[in-house]
Amino acid sequence: MTQQIEFTLPAYPYGFHLVTSQVLSQIGKLPETGILHLFIKHTSAGLTINENADASVPDDIKQFFSDWIPDHYPKFEHVYEGRDDMPAHIKSSVVGQSVSIPITNGKLNMGTWQGIYLCEFRYSGGRRKIVATILS
Amino acid sequence: MTQQIEFTLPAYPYGFHLVTSQVLSQIGKLPETGILHLFIKHTSAGLTINENADASVPDDIKQFFSDWIPDHYPKFEHVYEGRDDMPAHIKSSVVGQSVSIPITNGKLNMGTWQGIYLCEFRYSGGRRKIVATILS
Amino acid sequence: MTQQIEFTLPAYPYGFHLVTSQVLSQIGKLPETGILHLFIKHTSAGLTINENADASVPDDIKQFFSDWIPDHYPKFEHVYEGRDDMPAHIKSSVVGQSVSIPITNGKLNMGTWQGIYLCEFRYSGGRRKIVATILS
Numbered sequence: 001m002t003q004q005i006e007f008t009l010p011a012y013p014y015g016f017h018l019v020t021s022q023v024l025s026q027i028g029k030l031p032e033t034g035i036l037h038l039f040i041k042h043t044s045a046g047l048t049i050n051e052n053a054d055a056s057v058p059d060d061i062k063q064f065f066s067d068w069i070p071d072h073y074p075k076f077e078h079v080y081e082g083r084d085d086m087p088a089h090i091k092s093s094v095v096g097q098s099v100s101i102p103i104t105n106g107k108l109n110m111g112t113w114q115g116i117y118l119c120e121f122r123y124s125g126g127r128r129k130i131v132a133t134i135l136s
Numbered sequence: 137m138t139q140q141i142e143f144t145l146p147a148y149p150y151g152f153h154l155v156t157s158q159v160l161s162q163i164g165k166l167p168e169t170g171i172l173h174l175f176i177k178h179t180s181a182g183l184t185i186n187e188n189a190d191a192s193v194p195d196d197i198k199q200f201f202s203d204w205i206p207d208h209y210p211k212f213e214h215v216y217e218g219r220d221d222m223p224a225h226i227k228s229s230v231v232g233q234s235v236s237i238p239i240t241n242g243k244l245n246m247g248t249w250q251g252i253y254l255c256e257f258r259y260s261g262g263r264r265k266i267v268a269t270i271l272s
Numbered sequence: 273m274t275q276q277i278e279f280t281l282p283a284y285p286y287g288f289h290l291v292t293s294q295v296l297s298q299i300g301k302l303p304e305t306g307i308l309h310l311f312i313k314h315t316s317a318g319l320t321i322n323e324n325a326d327a328s329v330p331d332d333i334k335q336f337f338s339d340w341i342p343d344h345y346p347k348f349e350h351v352y353e354g355r356d357d358m359p360a361h362i363k364s365s366v367v368g369q370s371v372s373i374p375i376t377n378g379k380l381n382m383g384t385w386q387g388i389y390l391c392e393f394r395y396s397g398g399r400r401k402i403v404a405t406i407l408s
């Protein structure tokens with residue numbers, strides 16, 4: 001009883017963007033019990049779960065990540081796709097390209113403060129493709 | 137044939153805590169083949185798998201993470217929930233809020249040295265809610 | 273309808289190694305729709321997805337990770353298994369020990385530039401055991 005849908009999120013600027021409601025509007029009715037698996041088909045973006053309440057949280061994560069992996073890291077050799085490309089690849093593997101969330105009683109069973117974030121690690125990443133798979 | 141149970145782990149101090157046996161005692165009989173998916177319903181804690189033998193391993197990971205994301209990072213704006221809050225949010229997205237482990241012949245099919253860790257990233261995080269979903 | 277197979281990847285040197293074709297050759301025919309879950313049974317290696325085209329990308333990730341967690345980090349206590357052991361444990365929890373990839377129309381539904389990487393974090397890690405579980 002696996003359901004699957006592929007959809008596209010609009011272009012977002014560099015940073016962490018709450019997309020819980022956009023995702024829910026795409027996937028339709030959920031089963032009683034199962035797992036929602038979300039996968040982003042890109043290597044310079046990611047998906048994560050973090051606090052959904054105060055916008056200073058994703059802003060601080062973005063700032064910390066920018067400081068941690070600077071655009072002009074002197075040892076990077078892969079620079080011809082732009083100074084933000086190699087940092088984006090590393091951040092993508094660090095946060096990961098999928099999240100999986102339990103479904104309970106027909107709803108996503110996240111904590112009160114949890115939301116789904118699109119992690120856009122490029123300065124002009126464009127639209128991003130997501131595959132949602134519902135296992136039940 | 138999806139099974140699911142939600143349970144609470146007791147409060148742990150800041151650090152990485154081996155919880156394999158606590159998890160197993162909660163989830164009961166496993167199917168012959170499948171996946172155990174564990175999800176923590178919090179954004180300042182995480183779940184990971186790491187060495188289950190020598191306590192100096194989780195201690196060193198904790199130390200490294202503490203040095204890497206210091207409590208008083210000068211650029212953090214989200215500080216009103218405590219100096220440990222913003223580092224906890226970042227660490228949570230770095231290690232992740234779920235683990236999924238194969239089930240083979242009715243048992244978790246981890247390596248000899250693998251154990252499940254609760255990553256408590258707050259100094260007083262309190263009890264933590266876990267959702268265990270068994271897909272088979 | 274869960275299928276599962278356990279296989280071994282040959283020893284790789286320290287670094288990130290594209291193993292998409294090796295994985296596909298092991299797992300055989302995929303179902304129409306589902307999830308491929310890959311799990312590495314080790315705590316000093318990992319699995320991730322990243323760019324499959326230019327070898328400078330995995331080389332730069334390796335370089336950045338080596339600089340970030342140096343072998344002789346002065347606060348590490350767990351040093352008796354080798355100077356590369358503790359950095360390997362941390363990197364393993366950062367990139368993670370599993371990846372899960374959607375299956376659509378009987379094929380892995382990754383983006384054009386995505387490939388599966390074995391992350392070998394030890395200098396002589398030896399052969400690595402993988403469990404592939406196909407949920408459909």
